[in-house]
Amino acid sequence: MTFFKKKRKFPTFAVILLVVGLIWLLNELRVITINIPWIPVVLVIVAAGMIVNRYRE
Numbered sequence: 001m002t003f004f005k006k007k008r009k010f011p012t013f014a015v016i017l018l019v020v021g022l023i024w025l026l027n028e029l030r031v032i033t034i035n036i037p038w039i040p041v042v043l044v045i046v047a048a049g050m051i052v053n054r055y056r057e
Contacts, residue, residue, distance in 0.1 A: 013047075020043065
C-alpha cells in the first residue's frame, strides 16, 4: 500500500485577507491614515492572478 503525502501550499489568500483586514482595522481606529481608493482594484487583480496560476499548473 502506498500513501502519498499531499503537498501543502502556502495559504496566500488567507494572508492577503489578514493583511488587508489589519490595514483596514488600523485605518478605522485612526492608528494609521491611508487614503487609497483603489484597494478593491488591487484585490481584484491579485485574485485574478491567483486564479490564473491555479489553473495553469
